[in-house]
Amino acid sequence: MSVPDPSTDPKHQRPQRVAILPGDGIGKDVTREAVKALEAAAERWELPLELVHFPYDADHFLATGVSMPPGQMEEFRDRFAAIFIGAYGDPRVPDMRHAADILLGIRFQLDLFINFRPCKLYDRRLCPLAGRSEKDVDFVVFRENTEGAYVGIGGNFKRGTADEVAIQEEVHTRKGVERIVRTAFEWARANGRAKVLMSDKSNVMRYAHDLWQRVFFEVAAEFPELEASHLFVDALCMQMVKAPQQFDVIVTNNMFGDIVTDLGAALQGGLGIAASANRHPGRVSMYEPVHGSAPKYAGTGRANPMGAVLSAALMLEDLGHAEAAAGLEEAVASLVRAGETTVDLGGALTTFEVGDRIARAVASGAAVRG
Numbered sequence: 023m024s025v026p027d028p029s030t031d032p033k034h035q036r037p038q039r040v041a042i043l044p045g046d047g048i049g050k051d052v053t054r055e056a057v058k059a060l061e062a063a064a065e066r067w068e069l070p071l072e073l074v075h076f077p078y079d080a081d082h083f084l085a086t087g088v089s090m091p092p093g094q095m096e097e098f099r100d101r102f103a104a105i106f107i108g109a110y111g112d113p114r115v116p117d118m119r120h121a122a123d124i125l126l127g128i129r130f131q132l133d134l135f136i137n138f139r140p141c142k143l144y145d146r147r148l149c150p151l152a153g154r155s156e157k158d159v160d161f162v163v164f165r166e167n168t169e170g171a172y173v174g175i176g177g178n179f180k181r182g183t184a185d186e187v188a189i190q191e192e193v194h195t196r197k198g199v200e201r202i203v204r205t206a207f208e209w210a211r212a213n214g215r216a217k218v219l220m221s222d223k224s225n226v227m228r229y230a231h232d233l234w235q236r237v238f239f240e241v242a243a244e245f246p247e248l249e250a251s252h253l254f255v256d257a258l259c260m261q262m263v264k265a266p267q268q269f270d271v272i273v274t275n276n277m278f279g280d281i282v283t284d285l286g287a288a289l290q291g292g293l294g295i296a297a298s299a300n301r302h303p304g305r306v307s308m309y310e311p312v313h314g315s316a317p318k319y320a321g322t323g324r325a326n327p328m329g330a331v332l333s334a335a336l337m338l339e340d341l342g343h344a345e346a347a348a349g350l351e352e353a354v355a356s357l358v359r360a361g362e363t364t365v366d367l368g369g370a371l372t373t374f375e376v377g378d379r380i381a382r383a384v385a386s387g388a389a390v391r392g
């Protein structure tokens with residue numbers, strides 16, 4: 023892993039410029055509330071944040087024909103400390119062009135190889151599994167974020183005919199696998215976790231996923247105090263439902279990480295409360311809720327902003343504002359415990375009302391336990 027350079031490390035930039043990209047659908051609804059929480063935190067803890075709003079969404083794409091103007095990615099890379107995104111996807115853009123350009127573009131072009139997705143149950147009433155409590159669901163997934171099935175290499179031959187052939191390749195490199203596996207072990211060590219589990223499908227993907235097997239156990243040997251284990255991804259899904267308490271840290275490839283984190287989100291109450299960070303240590307990173315743009319809920323007040331707020335908390339932590347990050351997380355946790363939530367979590371509040379209460383709790387410090 024690269025060693026952060028203090029002169030470019032986003033933690034040390036002043037002011038810390040944060041690019042806000044609300045996205046489409048409910049992305050806009052939840053981002054508005056996350057911004058309120060960030061502004062409240064900035065005021066309370068006097069954070070050196072400068073939020074800069076960008077207009078890139080499906081409307082912008084349909085009107086201009088471009089997802090983002092030339093040079094935008096370089097500006098994010100060179101002049102911003104962090105990027106915050108709502109969620110992209112609009113039925114008027116059926117091939118996902120702008121979503122792929124922006125979301126996957128940021129992950130790939132900025133080399134954000136760590137997709138960090140914590141899975142934490144804030145209140146046992148949110149867990150769909152019988153008899154499970156907060157201590158049973160508390161693990162993190164390290165999803166490889168720049169390779170695997172997402173590289174877009176492939177094609178269609180004899181497209182649209184009865185003889186059509188479709189090929190799409192997975193790409194796994196030793197460097198790419200090693201850096202995400204090492205990150206997972208280092209995180210476990212630094213955060214007092216005992217176990218790291220790698221998941222693949224090496225019984226079928228004999229070449230590509232065999233690389234994961236070899237690299238994982240090589241790196242594991244450098245962390246003798248940590249228990250290293252493996253499950254095939256089908257078995258992992260079964261175990262996540264059957265006995266989620268066995269997991270501390272899970273590391274896996276890009277597509278399996280996508281799938282198991284939706285399952286993980288369900289264990290913590292649903293997609294509305296799941297957060298993520300797309301990181302490259304020492305460089306600009308990107309933060310977004312795990313959920314999508316849920317177009318049918320856009321503007322209805324049904325979208326839960328908590329996943330977005332918790333993603334903002336991950337961002338504050340990476341920017342060096344641990345106390346403010348804890349303030350945001352505790353504001354969410356206290357509302358969950360009080361049942362002051364949107365309908366997906368069993369409450370009766372709107373997106374705006376939940377966002378307001380979070381911002382107020384952050385501002386007053388009422389939610390922060392001493």
Ligand code: NAD
Pocket residue numbers: 048052108109110111112118125293294295310311312313314315316317324325326327329366
């Ligand atoms: P989705 O996450 O948008 O919605 C699936 C379901 O989850 C919703 O119908 C809703 O019941 C629930 N849900 C999701 N977020 C919620 C929230 N904040 N509050 C309450 N309930 C919530 O997934 P989808 O329907 O498969 O995809 C819709 C679009 O979003 C597609 O275009 C997809 O490609 C895109 N997408 C984007 C991202 C992203 O930008 N990060 C992630 C996933 C999907």
Ligand code: IPM
Pocket residue numbers: 121125280312314
């Ligand atoms: C996610 C999403 C994206 C992914 C889509 C929208 C490309 O599902 O962030 O989990 O597959 O990574």
Ligand code: MN
Pocket residue numbers: 280281284312
């Ligand atoms: Mn997903």
